[in-house]
């Protein structure tokens with residue numbers, strides 16, 4: 001999707017002058033369409049959590065950027081992602097989440113597929129009941145697969161088919177976490193979705209913003225200084241992964257009355273650390289010693305998106321009844337924070353109805369990550385292809 005010369009020159013001017021993204025980039029449909037193509041479709045976007053699709057012999061339709069996708073789990077527990085489109089005349093294959101048994105059957109002319117996406121049958125193929133396509137024809141009639149990877153329970157897809165290898169994309173964060181905070185120890189205990197009345201970028205920027213914590217979420221810090229995270233270390237792991245590490249935010253005992261178990265191989269000091277990362281274009285992680293919360297942003301229009309959240313504790317013991325109160329306190333705290341942020345997002349979106357919001361001023365201390373986020377959006381929007389690896 002091309003960007004008109006008026007919008008293009010406004011973006012280029014803001015980039016060159018090191019200013020914030022113009023207000024129009026949060027309200028303009030043309031810029032939104034270009035973002036979906038150049039930021040979302042081109043790279044590794046998240047679409048949900050594997051733990052949400054756990055039932056065997058099931059199929060779940062998804063709308064991702066307006067495109068129909070289908071997630072299936074077969075009888076061996078293997079997950080697949082396809083375009084939710086029949087190979088005959090393109091009818092949507094599955095309209096609602098369903099227990100699929102062994103077969104997916106198109107409602108139009110009854111072509112059938114396995115949950116692995118293999119074409120199975122087309123009735124009366126050549127006019128007679130006994131006729132069937134030959135082997136060569138069949139192999140071209142399987143469902144169209146979507147390239148996907150599951151990492152820390154998040155399902156990442158590459159819709160364009162030409163993103164960098166996922167291993168390169170995730171490498172710096174995988175190096176940081178996978179050894180002492182292995183994915184296999186995570187136990188998902190809660191999912192929740194939030195409708196956000198604002199452009200997806202506002203949710204991402206707010207996620208990377210520490211500055212608002214004492215005023216919007218006073219319950220999470222003992223003092224303004226503690227909430228502001230003055231000791232925070234901003235981290236640019238790559239062009240696609242930015243965030244921060246707070247050495248003591250995870251040590252706050254007030255989150256749960258009874259502390260939850262922590263990672264086996266993480267010492268007490270490390271267990272007190274909070275890592276928060278945003279992965280372009282739409283995945284967020286907050287990792288502490290005793291839990292992980294993950295979020296994927298699904299834009300539905302230029303001024304609306306949905307947050308999907310998943311919360312995890314560490315190790316089987318943390319799923320026991322004796323920790324149910326702690327899990328409940330943790331999910332209440334995190335969901336309450338997200339509800340508070342939903343109001344902020346509304347206010348930020350409303351402010352962008354006038355161009356005065358384009359003249360925003362960065363603070364010298366708190367807005368480094370917002371600035372990095374804006375620069376990456378500029379880069380990806382304004383260059384036909386931004387394919388830089390880890391720094």
Ligand code: FES
Nearest residue numbers: 086088089106109
């Ligand atoms: S469109 Fe699916 S069987 Fe014809």
Ligand SMILES: [Fe+2]
Nearest residue numbers: 216217337341
């Ligand atoms: Fe917040």
